[in-house]
Amino acid sequence: MKHTGKSQHGRALAQALGRAFLDTDALIQELDSTETGMRRTVRDIYREDGVERFQQLEAAACRLTSERGDSPVVATGGGLCDNPDAVGCTAGGLRVHLVDSVESLAHRIFRAGVPAFLHTDDEAVARERFRELYARRVAAYDELATLRVDFRDQSLLEAQAQIIQSVQEYLSGGK
Secondary structure, three states: OOOOOOHHHHHEEEEEEEOOEEHHHHHHHEEEEEEEEOOOOHHHHHHHHHHHHHHHHHHHHHHHHHOOOOEEEEEOOOHHHHHHHHHHHHOOOOOEEEEHHHHHHHHHHOOOOOOHHHHHOOOOHHHHHHHHHHHOOOOHHHHHOOOOEOOOOHHHHHHHHHHHHHHHHHOOOOO
């Protein structure tokens, strides 16, 4: 989900595993910049160009990560589960579902305003849509994930330690 700390936790995990770290949001921005000559945020790309183009860029970014031979740690966007082409590109990797509470995520998400993917400017409507989206995406990611790490009510460092430990145990055959 959006704002679970995928990028921050991913960087820490990559360092712990001695692997490269990639963020599909950064790749989406690079791909968009190459095509348009503009440097935009993923939020702006989504808002200005729509979901279809955004998902095309997301799938292209995921293809680029899957083509690497060095098994990088990749942070994907929170809506990946709604993009079958992008999901297909992740099939060969270890998919880790990071789970935080809907309240914590909503608090972080709405600090920057109402996100475009909720398709409204009314914050009350957006918050209700986010709750519904959270429930649907948690179920979808549980289906897709190889490993689920639930770190509700934990500090950033506690969550990071749990993620690293869970992935290391999985990779060593412990789970």
